[in-house]
Amino acid sequence: MTERFILTVACKDQPGIVHAVSEVLLEIGGNIAESQQFYSPDSGTFFLRIEADATGSFEELEEKMAPVKERFDMKLGLYRKSDKVRTLIMCSKDPRTLNELLFNNHMGQLNIDVPLVVSNHQDLKQHAYFYGINFEQIPITKDTKPEAEARLLKIIDEYDIELVVLARYMQIFSDELTSKLAGKAINIHHSFLPAFKGARPYHQAHERGVKLIGATAHYVTEDLDEGPIIEQNVVRVTHSESAAELVAIGRNVEGQTLSKAVQWHTDRRVLMDGNRTVVFS
Amino acid sequence: MTERFILTVACKDQPGIVHAVSEVLLEIGGNIAESQQFYSPDSGTFFLRIEADATGSFEELEEKMAPVKERFDMKLGLYRKSDKVRTLIMCSKDPRTLNELLFNNHMGQLNIDVPLVVSNHQDLKQHAYFYGINFEQIPITKDTKPEAEARLLKIIDEYDIELVVLARYMQIFSDELTSKLAGKAINIHHSFLPAFKGARPYHQAHERGVKLIGATAHYVTEDLDEGPIIEQNVVRVTHSESAAELVAIGRNVEGQTLSKAVQWHTDRRVLMDGNRTVVFS
Amino acid sequence: MTERFILTVACKDQPGIVHAVSEVLLEIGGNIAESQQFYSPDSGTFFLRIEADATGSFEELEEKMAPVKERFDMKLGLYRKSDKVRTLIMCSKDPRTLNELLFNNHMGQLNIDVPLVVSNHQDLKQHAYFYGINFEQIPITKDTKPEAEARLLKIIDEYDIELVVLARYMQIFSDELTSKLAGKAINIHHSFLPAFKGARPYHQAHERGVKLIGATAHYVTEDLDEGPIIEQNVVRVTHSESAAELVAIGRNVEGQTLSKAVQWHTDRRVLMDGNRTVVFS
Amino acid sequence: MTERFILTVACKDQPGIVHAVSEVLLEIGGNIAESQQFYSPDSGTFFLRIEADATGSFEELEEKMAPVKERFDMKLGLYRKSDKVRTLIMCSKDPRTLNELLFNNHMGQLNIDVPLVVSNHQDLKQHAYFYGINFEQIPITKDTKPEAEARLLKIIDEYDIELVVLARYMQIFSDELTSKLAGKAINIHHSFLPAFKGARPYHQAHERGVKLIGATAHYVTEDLDEGPIIEQNVVRVTHSESAAELVAIGRNVEGQTLSKAVQWHTDRRVLMDGNRTVVFS
Incomplete structure (x- = not known):
């Protein structure tokens, strides 16, 4: 044996x-x-x-x-190897990335155990339930941010969470929370970083007329969009796609890129070399 | 007929x-x-x-x-359709991009007629000669830039040049020259713009730990690295490549990307939509 | 208006x-x-x-x-343009391809209206129900094949079906049914046709030691695996993947390839040129 | 040291x-x-x-x-590591693949030392000379094949050749020669093997209406087109490309694929596992 x-x-x-x-x-x-x-x-x-x-x-x-x-x-x-990583998935309204993660996990392709999905909205509750996963809404406003983050920390503690995956969660954590989650939280940015940092990257990409759009999975750090990159992918676009169409095209590559990053992280294939990652893929 | x-x-x-x-x-x-x-x-x-x-x-x-x-x-x-575009190619020391263009033209894949290759160095003279093309060195220093650009304009005039291709020429044109060449000069930038604008993009890319590097062929405009993008490509890299290796890997994709942009431009497939291009590829 | x-x-x-x-x-x-x-x-x-x-x-x-x-x-x-194509999806036990189609349709990326999912097994019933779609099991054995196909034709008639999508249905239609569905049924073959026709293509691919595996979406014809090709994709593999791992890797590309073919067909972008397709993508 | x-x-x-x-x-x-x-x-x-x-x-x-x-x-x-592999390149009339190999070697990307290029035609003599490499024509007809192969073996012996690279040599070796070169000769087949074995693969591909064409670098064995695969690549094509255009498109990918296979072989990264290769790329 x-x-x-x-x-x-x-x-x-x-x-x-x-x-x-x-x-x-x-x-x-x-x-x-x-x-x-x-x-x-x-x-x-x-x-x-x-x-x-x-x-x-x-x-x-x-x-x-x-x-x-x-x-x-x-x-x-x-x-x-058989130990699964206790993972909290956070999302907002767009189901694409959440669905990709939950489905891939359902198919045995990810090494995670997801006790809970957290969102600031109700929209994706059914997606979590379909895979037999609990769902909790933590609404968040400027005023309630401290409470919301406190609730989040409590959940991380109670559920014994080792990894937080931001599946287009669209909210920015406080510096305090970020530093507590250092190396334990993976985000998907919907551009080929470091191009188009910040908000509305697909609109920036359309404006600039790029011929490829991409997605970047990276560890969350206090410097927004500057965390160590785990995986990136691109997809070809043309002049004929509107910014809205770029969003739709990009969604697929976002989910695949984040899913791959989660797989590598939980297979312990990602090691840190300063602000760069070594990925033994 | x-x-x-x-x-x-x-x-x-x-x-x-x-x-x-x-x-x-x-x-x-x-x-x-x-x-x-x-x-x-x-x-x-x-x-x-x-x-x-x-x-x-x-x-x-x-x-x-x-x-x-x-x-x-x-x-x-x-x-x-049968009219070839009179093209001046400018290069510096690295043969990769020049070779790609001249070889592809030799194979009938580009619609250009190249009467002359211009470089600020002597290194690539033999590469031009091999394809039966004249070569002229125009050395350039801070002080001689005005003369050098004057000589260049004279060449463009004398040889009836319609298109200038910067095959890693590595020198920045004056605003005056740039504006004279608007829409008639194509440059290859060795990064996936708008990421890593400016100098030493492969070193910037290595530093940032990206997982894909790229190249961007674009029209030259007064705003450096901001001209309309014609074509972009990327190639996958890992943590194990040094900045110097990224340079070597990138050279192939630079040549292919520039060659494709020249082909589309001279096939009249690229139309301007503000600062964006419409590419009927 | x-x-x-x-x-x-x-x-x-x-x-x-x-x-x-x-x-x-x-x-x-x-x-x-x-x-x-x-x-x-x-x-x-x-x-x-x-x-x-x-x-x-x-x-x-x-x-x-x-x-x-x-x-x-x-x-x-x-x-x-606004008319959706009445589509019947047929599947067996593997949820990947079905999920890709139903999810993409749910996101508005496909131009189809799916009144029913048919399978020879019960396994994927919940996947259909999650998207609010009816599900009917039509078990099939050598002996019951004629009845099963008769039931299928009745469904196609009753539900006013214009397109049948075989999302890894894994059963071979009779020549009679095939000829009735000519040009109206799209299948996904799990190899880069014409390589590895027939059964167990991933095992054939592993045996041959190929470095890329693929998927082919094609119209169903009486000549098995010889129908007009609509779309193909490949994904890189290495010596280290077992045949079972190739199956898992291939599933993603199968779903994406079939989904793209369905999108193009229902957008009326696929025209027939003998046994070849013209795809105005 | x-x-x-x-x-x-x-x-x-x-x-x-x-x-x-x-x-x-x-x-x-x-x-x-x-x-x-x-x-x-x-x-x-x-x-x-x-x-x-x-x-x-x-x-x-x-x-x-x-x-x-x-x-x-x-x-x-x-x-x-510093020992270069003594390599004989054989070609016919098409310069693309030869140029890719010689240029890449010139740039220090291949670990080979090429004392001689052999061809059955004169066409590519200048390409060899440009890189300072000897060139020998060995014409070959049905009748002269035994002599031609004897001359080839003499060259291999005299020049101390460790590796023979068939850069679109287009002639089939006798079984005797093939068995002598087992594991020491790399060929490029202009299709995505095992699809389109045999002659005129691009015409076969056009006929079949595939959406991707490819190239396969493999070791030469007595079973034509069945040798262990080292590397494969594909490139997207559409209905609009003629067979002749597929040939032109394919040439680029052929050269790159063969060049990569030679690099891996001479870096000792390719080990044999029966008829499959292990490539430590």
């Missing part, structure tokens, strides 16, 4: 890292199923991600990796 | 345009081989491009289109 | 077609909003599709086009 | 492989710069490719890997 574990490592580059980690895996009866690594010349950091099938237990893995972690001063992640 | 003509029309949208134009074509024994049109709600302009094989002469076409042009207050273009 | 009409024309190429059609449009106060044409050298056929906003009525259009149709011996199609 | 080495491994999957290899690398002062691995469930084979910068010598690497190779019964490849 084996169990599959995922290890992620980030540390200063130096000889012997792979040898040390592979020794631990040998000791717990592990066979490496997948392994990727990257050395970042920008930061001098070595990144490693391994999936291994082991006869030993997760506790043994943790115990034996402890001295290795200390020796190389690693930022170490150890996970059971 | 028939000859193929190209007609391009831009005028205020109103009923009867297609009917009037097709009547002229009937009168000169013309058969429509290709026809595309577009109404721009932004500007209220109607755009039309027709290729027709006619038994009548080009002069007859001009004569019979004259009253139609006046009636609808058209911006009208009439061309013989 | 204007109404938008769609005209499609296929006839022997000859001068004066566009002029004659545009004259009719002028007479009914029509303004051409979109127009595309193609001459097929293979068959000598001229194809035309026009969208026009007219002050005149549909009946006037029919009346005035009648002599033009006769004069040029046209295969003529006249439609109100 | 370090030197970069490449190691490729294929052997029966079993625990301890990575640990053993990384131990050797540690012993020769090696730091892993790049590492990829794959377990093929189809064949039970484990594949590994490592690039490492080492202070030790190549001879030390060979010596220390010898017992590891024996212990795991490895198919082992050891290379200096």
Whole structure:
């Protein structure tokens, strides 16, 4: 009987890292199923991600990796592959992105467990219910923002949420909330960042006459639209599409891009290298 | 015996345009081989491009289109399909884009006649010569810019140049020269505009950690990097590519994008709608 | 007050077609909003599709086009743009393709009216109901095939069905049914036809070690997998994907490809040129 | 002072492989710069490719890997990264693919050293000369085929050729020659294999009315068009392109696809898994 574990490592580059980690895996009866690594010349950091099938237990893995972690001063992640990531999805009125996430999860393509969908509107309640997921409306106005965010934090705590996915939530978090969610919240921006930051990007794109429009999935940071990029995609458009048609065309690529980013994040394939991401896709 | 003509029309949208134009074509024994049109709600302009094989002469076409042009207050273009566009290519040191253009032209894929390649350096002389094309070096420094641009204008005049293609020329024209070349000069910017305007876009792209890099072919205008976009393309990259590797990857897509833009321009497929282009590709 | 009409024309190429059609449009106060044409050298056929906003009525259009149709011996199609196409969707157990179609239609991206979903299994009943659509199971075995097809024909008649969409229905129609549905049924084949015809195409693709997999939407004909192709797409894969993973990856592209084909068909953008399609996309 | 080495491994999957290899690398002062691995469930084979910068010598690497190779019964490849692959390019009349290869190599993007271009025609002599490469014409007719192939084998021997690239050579090798070149010759087929095997694939594609055309780079085997696929690409086409236009469109993608396959092969990124390839791109 084996169990599959995922290890992620980030540390200063130096000889012997792979040898040390592979020794631990040998000791717990592990066979490496997948392994990727990257050395970042920008930061001098070595990144490693391994999936291994082991006869030993997760506790043994943790115990034996402890001295290795200390020796190389690693930022170490150890996970059971079968553990799903507790995920809160937040949305507003547009169903496209929410539907893409919930359907893909229903089909077993995402590694998430979604106990709740939160929205500032009622419109998408039925979409959540169809997949057997609870729905809570948290209306938000300028005045009620502090309460709304407090309620959100309570939910994150109560439901044991590890990841917040903003599926076109369209509201900007306070700096305080943003900093609490650092590295744990993924947003979809409906443009090919860094082009067309800010509001109404499709209208900006139409105005500028671009020939491709895109979408960017990124971690939420205090600098709006400046967070580390996880995934981007584009789709070809022509002069003949209006701004409204760009919105419709873009919706598909938004959902696919966000869904891919969530899949990679929850498969522990995304590591941070400063404000850049290493994606072991 | 028939000859193929190209007609391009831009005028205020109103009923009867297609009917009037097709009547002229009937009168000169013309058969429509290709026809595309577009109404721009932004500007209220109607755009039309027709290729027709006619038994009548080009002069007859001009004569019979004259009253139609006046009636609808058209911006009208009439061309013989077989006429090649006199084109000056300007480059610097990197051969990729120049090679793509000259090779594609050699293969009959571009509709241009290139009497001369101009560069501020000597490096690419042999590339021009290989395709039997003259080469002239016009060195350029801060001090000699006025003379250099004067020489360039003289060349444009002497060689009867209709189109200037900046194949990574890497020098910025004076406002005066730019305004003289308005609508007649195509540049390739090595980023997916409007992202990463200005210098060293691949380094900016690497810094920002984008997952796609691109190239933009656009008309040269006084607002640097803000001219009407003709064509854009992107190519996928990952965290593992350095800025220098992005440069190498990008070179291919730059050449292809510029080549496509030149092909469309010289096939009279690009019409201007304010700062946007209508591309009847 | 204007109404938008769609005209499609296929006839022997000859001068004066566009002029004659545009004259009719002028007479009914029509303004051409979109127009595309193609001459097929293979068959000598001229194809035309026009969208026009007219002050005149549909009946006037029919009346005035009648002599033009006769004069040029046209295969003529006249439609109100606002008329939705009565569509029957048939599926089996896999929800992906059905969900893509129903969701896109729900978002207003398809021009169809779906009164019923038919399946040989019960699995997808809830997916139909979620979008407020009736569902009927018609189980099918070797022995019951004639009855099942008879029931299907009755449904097509009763519900006034104009288009049958096989969203991974996985059953092969009898020649008789196929010939009755000629030009009115669209299937999605889960490979890049003509590669990997027949059963289990993803397993064939894995076996052959291809680097791209695809999907093909085509009209159903008696020659299985040989019908006129409407749309194709591919997605990149690597050595690391198993046949089962190819199936999962392919499902997305299948749904998108079929959805696009249905959109084009119901927008009257697909004309037949022998066994090839002209797609005025 | 370090030197970069490449190691490729294929052997029966079993625990301890990575640990053993990384131990050797540690012993020769090696730091892993790049590492990829794959377990093929189809064949039970484990594949590994490592690039490492080492202070030790190549001879030390060979010596220390010898017992590891024996212990795991490895198919082992050891290379200096800086060693270029001696490559013979064969072509016929069409310059596109040859130009793409020679130009990319000139730009430092390919890891090949090309002492000679061979063709059955004279047409492309100047293209070879421009890049300072020798050119030899070996005319070939039904009768002279044995002599022509004998001359070819002599060249391969004299010039110490490791790789033969068929850049649209358009001649079919005898079974004898094919078997001698097994795994050492790469061909470009101008279709998306396995669709349109055999002659005139673009005409077949036009006839069938496909919406994408493609190119396939593959190793040459005795089964024509059935060799292991290294890389494939497609490009979108429409009803409006003639077979001749498909040929022109396809030429670009052919050159790019073949160039990429050559790059991967000579970077030792392509390992064989039966008739499939593992490409560590």
